[in-house]
Amino acid sequence: MGQRTDESSPATTAGRPASATANASRRRSMASRTMIRAIRWYQRRVSAGRPACCKYYPSCSNYALTAIRRFGAVRGGTLAALRLLRCRPWSDGGIDDVPRRFSVFYRFSWSRAHEAPRLTPLPKDEEGEDVPNE
Secondary structure, three states, rough: OOOOOOOOOEEEEEOEEEEHHHHHHOOOHHHHHHHHHHHHHHHHHHHOOOOOOEEEEEHHHHHHHHHHHHHHHHHHHHHHHHHHHHHHOOOOEEEOOOOOOOOOOOOOOOOOOOOOOOOOOOOEEOOOOOOOOO
């Protein structure tokens, strides 16, 4: 009694069947869904009424959404909290994408998850996820 798949459906999203994309949001934990809702509420109610003033791209709230969607509530929340700690008056800012592999040390060159700083942001697919370079 496995999952029913319908391969005749032409609807796909970024190379995945539409049902796989829809199921991805259902598989998120309750904590992840709650955190995503809270961030979206902040973006709509608080941030929308203020002028853009973030030093980083993407903004801290967009970074948090991507991190939580990619790594879950605990790991994504940790990356989001570290990003908020980096956002201080004497930081330079710039492009700071969510790492592809989880590590709290991804900014250090000795880390296995290290990614070189970029001058341009990564391209996004329809869901807002980074498109890997091949």
